[in-house]
Amino acid sequence: MGTIAETDLVETWHQVLDRHTRVMGALEHALAEHQLGVSEYEVLEALADESEHGCRMHDLAGSSHLSQSALSRVVGRLENDGLVQRTMCANDRRGIYANITDQGRARLEAARPAHRAVLERELG
Amino acid sequence: MGTIAETDLVETWHQVLDRHTRVMGALEHALAEHQLGVSEYEVLEALADESEHGCRMHDLAGSSHLSQSALSRVVGRLENDGLVQRTMCANDRRGIYANITDQGRARLEAARPAHRAVLERELG
DNA sequence: GAGCAGTATATGCACAGACAAATATTTCTC
DNA sequence: GAGAAATATTTGTCTGTGCATATACTGCTC
Numbered sequence: 001m002g003t004i005a006e007t008d009l010v011e012t013w014h015q016v017l018d019r020h021t022r023v024m025g026a027l028e029h030a031l032a033e034h035q036l037g038v039s040e041y042e043v044l045e046a047l048a049d050e051s052e053h054g055c056r057m058h059d060l061a062g063s064s065h066l067s068q069s070a071l072s073r074v075v076g077r078l079e080n081d082g083l084v085q086r087t088m089c090a091n092d093r094r095g096i097y098a099n100i101t102d103q104g105r106a107r108l109e110a111a112r113p114a115h116r117a118v119l120e121r122e123l124g
Numbered sequence: 125m126g127t128i129a130e131t132d133l134v135e136t137w138h139q140v141l142d143r144h145t146r147v148m149g150a151l152e153h154a155l156a157e158h159q160l161g162v163s164e165y166e167v168l169e170a171l172a173d174e175s176e177h178g179c180r181m182h183d184l185a186g187s188s189h190l191s192q193s194a195l196s197r198v199v200g201r202l203e204n205d206g207l208v209q210r211t212m213c214a215n216d217r218r219g220i221y222a223n224i225t226d227q228g229r230a231r232l233e234a235a236r237p238a239h240r241a242v243l244e245r246e247l248g
Numbered sequence: 249g250a251g252c253a254g255t256a257t258a259t260g261c262a263c264a265g266a267c268a269a270a271t272a273t274t275t276c277t278c
Numbered sequence: 279g280a281g282a283a284a285t286a287t288t289t290g291t292c293t294g295t296g297c298a299t300a301t302a303c304t305g306c307t308c
Contacts, residue, residue, distance in 0.1 A: 009243045013147065016247075020144045021189040023137065039264085058286060065145040070265050072288055094273045094286040119133045123140075163294085182256060194295050196258055218256040218303045 023122045030118045034111035035081075039066060039074045041115060044083060044108040047100040054099035056089070083107055147246045154242045158235035159205075163190060163198045165239060168207060168232040171224040178223035180213070207231055 027038050036044075046063055047055060061071040075098050078084035083104030089095035100108070151162050160168070170187055171179060185195040199222050202208035207228030213219035224232070 009240065009247060012247055013243050016140070016144060016147070017189050020140060023140070037264085056286085057288095065141050067266055068287075069267075069289080073264080076288090092274070092286080096287065116133065119137050123133060123136055161294085180256080181258095191296050192256085193258075193297080197294075200258090216256080216304070220257065 019122075023118070026118045026122055027115065030114040031111055034107065034114065036107065036111055037074075039064070039070070040078055040083075041108070041111060043071070043074050043078065043098075044100060044104055047084065047098060048105060048108055050100075054087070054097040057096050057098060060098060078104065143246075147242065150242045150246055151239065154238040155235055158231065158238065160231065160235055161198075163188070163194070164202055164207075165232070165235060167195070167198050167202060167222075168224060168228055171208065171222060172229060172232055174224075178211070178221040181220050181222060184222060202228065 024038065027041075031038060031041055042064055043060065046060060057071065057075065058068070060075075061068045064071055066074065075084055075086065079086055083101055085099045085101055087097050087099060089097055148162065151165075155162060155165055166188060167184065170184060181195065181199065182192070184199070185192045188195055190198065199208055199210065203210055207225055209223045209225055211221050211223060213221055
């Protein structure tokens with residue numbers, strides 16, 4: 001019995017891995033046509049749901065599956081592309097708010113159907 | 125209705141991502157104490173289930189979630205560590221068989237409980 | 249059997265990500 | 279209020295991965 005449960009567990013994990021790899025690959029491919037990486041899309045998605053003043057980097061890192069340094073670089077790329085703007089926080093001058101720009105919102109909305117289509121095809 | 129289904133789909137994907145990140149991180153941490161990466165462990169695991177003569181690189185790449193080049197490097201590392209041996213195939217001299225060594229089998233068995241424990245804790 | 253398409257593997261290159269350290273600012277403590 | 283501990287962010291560095299390419303070999307076609 002113990003052996004069977006163990007085997008099932010490993011099998012479950014392999015299935016998770018397979019699904020992750022498959023969906024991730026398809027997303028990368030689909031988003032590339034919109035000049036977006038998967039991480040970039042996710043950050044834009046998170047920022048679009050935020051209120052006016054944007055979101056602190058720290059909180060953004062918490063809600064993404066990225067490390068703080070990785071997030072910093074993703075936002076850096078997005079800022080270079082004009083999709084996000086970084087502004088210093090007045091209260092706490094350590095903090096930095098990331099705001100999605102109109103251009104960022106437009107890019108996100110342009111890519112959203114392709115993103116959704118992949119999830120429907122791969123997970124539905 | 126369409127909107128609700130769409131939201132669920134994105135949420136499902138985020139859950140998959142979260143779970144993947146969480147388990148992956150825990151596995152990396154647990155296997156590090158056995159001087160093994162997640163990919164290295166998976167390849168050893170696959171080779172241990174193989175018959176005597178090992179497995180062709182090509183087939184191994186197919187059964188892993190890695191690209192062909194990534195697999196080549198993983199096996200290279202494992203060979204450097206003495207856990208795997210590469211032998212040319214006599215019939216088809218393009219082909220290369222990867223065999224797990226006794227040392228590789230020992231390392232795998234040493235790490236297996238930790239691997240299983242993580243899966244039980246994170247997926248069970 | 250010479251050449252050519254197909255297959256198996258390894259390598260050059262570029263890039264994204266993690267960890268640790270550096271920098272800047274706040275908050276706590278005395 | 280001065281210094282110390284804590285927090286937020288960026289950057290240096292290293293590693294693993296994918297794509298494209300190079301190399302080696304097979305099998306087909308003529």
